[in-house]
Amino acid sequence: MSGDVVRVRPFPLQQVRLRPGLVATQLEINQRHLLGQDPDRLLHMFRVTAGLPSIAEPLGGWEAPDSELRGHFAGHYLSACALMHASTGNEDFKSRSELMVRELGRCQDAIGSGYLSAFPVELFYRLRSFKRVWCPFYTLHKIMAGLLDVYRLTGNAQALEVLRKQADWLLLWLRDVGEDHMNAMLELEHGGMNEVLYNLYAVTGSEAHRDLARRFDHERFFGPLAVGRDELSGLHANCQIPKVIGAARRHELLHDRRARDVVDYFWHQVTGKHSYCTGGTSNKEHWGKPGELSGELSGYTQECCVTYNMLRLSRHLFGWNADPAVADYYERAYFNGILGTMHPADGSKLYYVSLSSGLWKMFGTPGHDYWCCTGSMAESFAKLGDSVYFRDDDGIYVNLFIASELDDPGTGLRLIQETNFPEEEGTRFTLRLREPRRLALRIRVPAWSKGGQATLNGRLIEGFAEPGGYFRVQRIWRDGDRIEVALPMSLHVHRMRDDATVQAIMYGPLVLAGRLGTAGLTSDKIRASPARPFKPPEYTLDALAAPSLTVPSDDPSTWIERVPGRSLAFRTRNLKQNVSFAPLYQVIDERYATYWKVTGAGDGT
Known part of the structure; x- marks a missing residue:
């Protein structure tokens, strides 16, 4: 990223190592898959x-x-x-x-x-x-x-x-x-040709490479976005997002303000008006009308390539503005749209994350599918630590709560993060330094966490940040200094904009999936078949209807409870409908529901 435009920069992957835990396990599964x-x-x-x-x-x-x-x-x-x-x-x-x-x-x-x-x-x-x-x-x-x-x-x-x-x-x-002629050809999906050519220009400095990148800037698509007009309805999502990533690189390398306007408007529209509770977007690979998603639930929602590319775009936007709302979105899409899209047994990947009730995650068949999402997710699970830590001239931003270690030879700092998040409601940091050093440590306080606090070397720090901000500690740090951060998680609901009675249940940033069993999921049905290998896997899915929930309150903590002794397991209480819940990323090889028709006092009306 170029200097003037970028406010904060991610630390290189080489400087971040995952420590044992949920995310490191995902990385290891993908390693085996790639080496296979x-x-x-x-x-x-x-x-x-x-x-x-x-x-x-x-x-x-x-x-x-x-x-x-x-x-x-x-x-x-x-x-x-x-x-x-x-x-x-x-x-x-x-x-x-x-x-x-x-x-x-x-x-x-x-x-x-x-x-x-x-x-x-x-x-x-x-x-x-x-x-x-x-x-x-x-x-x-x-x-x-x-x-x-x-x-x-x-x-x-x-x-x-x-x-x-x-x-x-x-x-x-x-x-x-x-x-x-070129603009007509650009109507067909062409990946991120503008992005890779701008990136090549950044390496070579060749004006020929810069001009070649410009030829792949799809002005017919960028025009409405540049003036704040949403014309996304009916467009193929993963055809468009890579173009916008290319626009981000154009802004960073050429200081093109119009390209920044395209990126900024597009990101806010997609995340605010076209995205599900998971942070994912698209139904049957396309967008519908803004804010109208209750009728866009199917077996073909949330193409995994789309989530992968929205996260890549979000990294650029965060680099420009260090906006904690962008980091909040990143976390939500990371936990609900990346984790859980790889089968733990063999590393096979998903194409769609089905959000229609009663379906299941249909993974590919090793050696037979090689969908677009097979490739995108192979990359995603190879760079799970690339957005944990960012830096500016003042210090370090901590955006994700993942057991990891940051090694910054330039400052002589090793920052060790110990956490079992999201099973644990908080995280701990130990600083190892060759010599005392002044810097600012900014730890994201998610919008979903209320009542948090932090201690420094065992002493409570006054003035903890409000939800949706950063908790900033600037001081002269010494070897062995330790910060512990409590980030309480709570149950809450995510309502559809166009129908408040269609709701998802969340715990912190996690979408909770209702576990609906394995009825009818035979071995020849649970995986995508190689019989039609060249077409998008719009396989026939037979759904199992999820029950409506009649609830006494709009506060889900009054009708859902934790299951004692089990990690992130929940169940309904005092309802006619008995449903067990788990984070969506944990649900593999079983039917589930993410959105529910809610009636009663909590129907949002």
């Missing part, structure tokens, strides 16, 4: 396209030889390996990325033009002629972004060389494409 991938199978169609020999077994699903999106997961895999190496220091991931880059370079050299993909260049000419084709720029973006991540996070110079050749090919391919 066969590079030769990932490279198979690249080699075939380049005319090189390959005896590997082809992958299935969206990576199959006749899928027009083939190659996209290889790009995600490059990014995930680079991110995982940065997150853990595990050299196996650096070696994997080196092997992939070396072999992709061989494929590029064999083709000879700088072009590199797992499908022939003819797919791009079909796009240019407006013939039916499945998003070739989407796949190109994943490959280019993966190469850039490998260069930036592992120092692999060949990755940058391959990427520059790919950009040179793209410059030539677009040379005779006029602006009207």
Whole structure:
């Protein structure tokens, strides 16, 4: 991020290590999943396209030889390996990325033009002629972004060389494409082409790369957003969000105020008018009318790619304004839209988080699916520590309560965070310093937490922050100083804007899912089938109706209670309907409900 625009910056992944706990366990599952991938199978169609020999077994699903999106997961895999190496220091991931880059370079050299993909260049000419084709720029973006991540996070110079050749090919391919023609092509999903090219410009300083990035700025989409007009209804969500991330990079690199206006308005509209209790957004991958979500609950809500990209966008926005509301949103989407989207047994990922009552999380089938979300979530679970800590010239921001350790060699500080959050209502910090040092430590006080307090070396600190702010302690810190922060969590409800009787039950930032059992969930039904591998998994889902809740009060603590002796387990009390609840991220391989029809005194009317 460039200097003038950015107020706070995230600490590099290499400086943050997760400590044992909920989040570290998720990282470990993803490590096993990534190391279980066969590079030769990932490279198979690249080699075939380049005319090189390959005896590997082809992958299935969206990576199959006749899928027009083939190659996209290889790009995600490059990014995930680079991110995982940065997150853990595990050299196996650096070696994997080196092997992939070396072999992709061989494929590029064999083709000879700088072009590199797992499908022939003819797919791009079909796009240019407006013939039916499945998003070739989407796949190109994943490959280019993966190469850039490998260069930036592992120092692999060949990755940058391959990427520059790919950009040179793209410059030539677009040379005779006029602006009207270009804007028409940009109507088809193309990933974050503007973002990756702005990021390449940030590395090379080449005006050609800057100008190429500008060509992928979709002005037809940006125009209404720049003047504060919501025309998102009917648009494909994950087609648009990466464009806005690109606008964020344009603002940071070129100081483009209009691009900032686009980002700011878009983020507030999506999070405020188009998002569910989970922080996720989209139904059947598209947006509906702003503020009208009660009729947008289905088995195809909250595409995981969308949550992944909204979190990436949120990191940029937080960097500009250090707004605790942005950090609150990040936490909500992180716990309800990222955690719980990977199967603990084999690391398979979700496509949708179904929010219609009585459905279940339908994970992919290993080796067969390779959906877009398979790739996005492989990256998400490789960088779970990337937004815990931020910094400015004054000190450190703590945004997430995750057991972790921050190592800042520049200041001689190690900040150790010990917590079992969200099972524990608070967190503890120990500062290890080579010598005393003055800095400000800002700890987020979430909007959902009331009555919090903090102690410094066992003594109560006066003037704790209000909910929705930061608790700031500036002093000369000494080795061994310790802060303990209590962040009380409570039950509350999240009501739909357009129907207050449709409600979700929350505990702190967590969406509580009603556990509805496993009736009808046979082994051949609980996972997505590879039988239709090339289409979005809009599988037939048979729902089990959840009961309506007739409640005596709008305060859920009067009709829901904790189950003694069980972690984050809840149940109704004094209601006709007996329902057990758990955080949504804990619910795997069973039916659940997140939204309820509520009647009685708590119906919100």
